[in-house]
Amino acid sequence: MKLPLVLFLCVFLAYTAVANNYNSKSDTTINTFNKAYVYRVKKLQDVINIDGVIDENDWKQAQKADKFYRVLPVDTGFATQPSTMMMAYDDKALYVAQIFYDTIPGDRVMESFRRDFSFGNNDNLLIFFDTFLDQTNGFSFGVSASGAKWDGTMSNGHSISLDWDCKWEMKTKHYDNRWVSEMRIPFKSVRYPKGSKEWNVNFSRLDLKSNEKSAWAPVPRQFPTASLAYSGRMQFEEPLPKSKMQFSVIPYLLGGAAKDFEAGTSTDYRTDVGFDAKVGISSSMTLDLTYNPDFAQVEVDQQVTNIDRFELFFPEKRQFFLENSDLFSSYGYSHTLTPFFSRRIGLDAPVLAGARLSGKIGNDWRVGFMNMTTEETGENLARNFTVASVQKKMFTRSSLGFIAVNKEYFDVPSDTSMYNRVIGFDYNLASKDNVWDGKFFYHRSFQPDNPDKQYAQGAMLMYKTQHLNLGLFETSVGENYRAEAGYVRRTGYNFIGASAGYTFVPNKKVVNHGPSIKLDNYFNPDKDLIEHQYQFEYELTFANRAELGFEYTDHFVQLRNDFNPTQDPEHYLPEGSEYDFGLFSVSYQSTRKSLFTWQAEASKGSFYSGDIQYIQGEIGYRFQPYVNLTMNFNYTDMDLGDPFSREKFWLVGPKMDITFTDKIFWSTFVQYNEQIDNLNINSRFQWRYQPVSDIYLVYTDNYFTGNWNSRNRAVVLKMTYWFN
Template sequence: MKILGTILFILTVSLLNAAPLRVLKNDTINDTHNKDFVYNVKKAQSSIIIDGVLDEPDWQAAQKAQPFYRVLPVDTGFAYQQSEVLMTYDDEALYMAFVFYDTVPGKRIMESFRRDFNFGNNDNFLSFFDTFLDQTNGFSFGISASGAKWDGTMSDGSAVNLDWDCKWEAETVHHDDRWVSEMRIPFKSVRYPSGGQRWNVNFSRLDLKTNEKSSWAPVPRQFPTASLAYTGVMRFDEPLPKSRINFSLIPYIYGSFANDYEFGDGAAYDKDFGFDAKIGFSSALNLDLTYNPDFAQVEVDQQVTNIDRFELFFPEKRQFFLENSDLFSGFGYHTVTPFFSRRIGLDAPVLAGARLSGKLGNDWRIGFMNMATRETSEHLARNFTVASVQKKVFTRSNFGFIFVNKEYLNQPDSTNLFNRVAGFDYNLASKNNFWEGKFFYHRSFQPGNPDKQYSQGARLEYQTKNIQVELSQTSVGENYCAETGYVPRTGYNFLGPEIRYLFVPNKKVVSHGIEVELENYFDPDYKKIEHIYTYSYMFEFQNRSSLEFGYQDSYVKLQKDFDPTHINNHSLAAGSSYRFGGAYINYMSPSKNLFNWQAEAAKGTFYNGNIQYIQGQLGYRFQPYVNLTMNFNYTDMDLPQPFEHTKLWLLGPKLDVTFSKNIFWTTFVQYNEQLDNMNINMRFQWRYQPVSDIYLVYTDNYIPGSWNSRNRALVLKMTYWLN
């Protein structure tokens, strides 16, 4: 397996040797695929009022970014619903104006006023800025038809992390034949090279009434319009303002009530304060500080019924960890990464932390994080340090190094508790985005330093409109230990080819095709211990609905005792082998419908018994004020004695009310039979100033059946952004 990984690594480097390494200067452009799409941004001669009315002289003089090209359902020709984008700037901010022509009868689709809206459920406009011309990292800003904002940081060439927020303004006005938006984005809210005059940019529009996605610089349909490899070019009249130290302070205060009825601790009242701070040393390098952070306002995770043998993954949502997060969490694979920020503060409160991240020059990025957690009755105080550096090579590729250190503080003299990981990653991305890949090697260090503390992987993918081929490989040693990472299993070798072929007839069925994914796991001696073979056929329809059906064949030789239900006192024995499989079908309705739904149903054998399940989500919106959803999962497992016939329900009704662009209320109820718990989480948010909020959060957990409360809490929190 390691030999295969080395071969893949050599092949990826060879593929890119044809792409010359360019040194970026003020007057050169690191060519994108759409380098001939150029927008000249003129400097404003007078003030711009953000009101959605384009009556200022600078808008009349601005160049129009038009026409827009179709991306979906097919990437041929011009968009049916056309759009225009105008830009100007001054010494403080970038201004954008959008005109979205709408001549199709019917209401515009707008789910709610909530910030960072669901892209597929709204008519919307998005912009993507590659400020350092590396076609890998950037910023995204957008607006929905309701006027809801979208902002996020970009990494890996197209991924957008929407949990990042910054200060900016936007207003939207509706007319019979169009809707118009204006934006003002302060330069201090984004990172860019001081004195530069060029960014890469693209604009994307989703119009659900015509089921059409379009962009200014054309993008092949197999890629997202966020793909920075297909951006056009922005030229500013004059060099952008030089950076200066920017300082933002975000203090918070909170008070809380809690009562844990199960442990009988009685009512507890608490009050505290803390702060976050942001220091921009330059327009490219940022220092984040936090003291006594509180994350009570973070949205709760959506629960799932767990029938897997390994730990589940839940994404990071805490604001402090998000900007440039790929510098820390982007190493390795999703299934074996040396750093997973949710490990910090999971079992003990965070005392304080600092995070330095950003660019040094055109080709280098750095990241440094240091966090300390408090001592509790169960855990010593701990210090977490992460350091990384990334160097851009060739056109869009990079290599990086990471070091992670977890140190226990105030240890007894007889102990030496620590965990460290060091590693190297190479990320491949070809100029046209058709080739992608990765190679990595990581090693852990811990007391005693046993052998086989490595994790290594390689992946190579080729993707066009019709065909996608991927080969991935992983090897993880038995003693590899990344306590601050996400490594659900160790002591295995993995090989996984995958191929998909799509026909694109451009009719009522826009595309259809077959996919085969073969996942193979081997023990350290390369004896097979597991495989998951998935054969599927998929259809994408013109109304943006989709249908997929297939068959999954599985084989497992258990390495540890395992209870598939997670609720019995019985287990399948380690060393026993099972071959099982079943058929499934998945359907997703059109997002534009007020009532929309998606569901997956499956039936087959499961280990030494049988299983059937249905899961999905139902939704209805009273746009743009109320959005009702219901997550559901019903799992029926019938395993032979000594297991009992197990039927599990998981129901998650959610009510999301957006009274305005600044006032929101969410109630999320999750009834989980597998956990024998019902959780209620209610959150009220008032954004009384830009990025400044008052939260009122109520949480209660009940025992199903008796409906006695396990524990409940009420938190009032206020934050204010001083900038």
């Protein structure tokens, strides 16, 4: 396996210098791909009222950004429906005005009033600010046609985390031929360098009635409009005021009751208090503190049918761990092999307290430090989790990062050491034009009585143009690699993979279509093939943005452990047995502009020693913008032959989301899962009575699916308030 790795590294490192277009006199503003697109922001001469009426003289004098280029379904020409953006500022805030013309008959698409709306299900405006001119990190603000807000932090050049909220004003009004918004974004809500006079910016419009996505600074169709590599520039008339130190505290009060019917215990009543605090150390560095955090209001995970040999991955949803999370979670491969996965903290024991320091030092350095302590329980010792991350910008948009993770146990016997540690570095390649993307990393774990083969190493290189998509992938993980605070899907293997795809863009009813292939090969430490998965796919996208796909997967597996996909305790597929099977699938995603939407995937084929067929998907209907009804479903029929019994089970998850106003929300999610014999009900009421201050009422219940006896039940009332 050494020769492919050496060749891979030669190609990867040789291309790095070319792809980054390095200039020894580099200036991030000059290197912005769309540097010719400049918006000059004038200082206010009067007062602007945030009322959705664009009638102030400052708006008449402001520069008009009114030529939006199409990005989807094709990236040629201007958008069908005109758009106009304007900006102005004073010593305290940035003001933004938006006019989106709409003359196509029919209702505008607006799913709900909920903050941080689903991008693809709403007519909307998104704005992307690169305040440090690094084309990697930034802030995003937006508004849907219903007047719902969107705000988030940006990382990795295009990724947006919507779990960051700040205080800002916005008002939306609708007219027969247009919809209009005004915004006021306080400068204290964002971070920027001292003496800033220029940011990078782009405006993006999604107009579902015309089935078009467009942007002020043009973006190739293969990239999201959030790509900071393709942002334009905004120049302020005068330097911005010095960013003031920020300090905010969000305490909470909680009361609740829970009863475990299975255990037969009495009702457990509890009250609790805690807080989160945020301290602006500088204009670009933030200290977050938490004491006795509670996550009762966090949305429950969507359950899945589990017939996999490995641990399933569920994303983090707790807000404290999500802000600036890329500083800690972007190492390795986030969904298969990463040294730090925040869901390892606090799910099996309450979090006592924690602190996180994160931000930038100058334009080229980012640092992150997190320390969390969990309490001792009847099953687990108290533990401390410490993570440190440093990233150095390289060339135009690439970076070199170092991470150290330490999990330490408290109150262990004096002659015993209990810890797990990982250190590693990642090099992330991102070319100036986004066409090349890559990564190389090496991590090593340290644990008592586990001396050998504690390494994890990987590399990838991807090339993406409008028509061609190519990828090379390589991973090697030692048998004894342990990252207890991370997510490691499997150990003791070597992996080589490749992918290729070609997209035709005919610009007709079918706006793009094309084939793709993905070849994954796994080898044991002795270089013997133990698994391959070859996927062949053909996808079509229609003018209304509906999608149709066909896929065939050929799978070979030599089991390294006993495996039972039916979860039958008496029978299993034995270690060392080999299986070659294939599966054909067809999938469809309907257009998002209809009130009724649906997506589904149907599959049929062989599976290990037998056969399988399943259908899964989601249907939805909205009474916009107040009620959104969805239901995900999965029906699996699996027959592995003797001695296994045939298994048929349903997973059905109806969900009702009601947004009475932009401040009052109620959602109920029911999940019926035959595989685990459980019916779960989770109902959550939220009242945002002040900006970023909430009252939650959460009810949870679980039942057996056969006799419908209750397993456990809980209700929680929680109140938070933002002192800023």
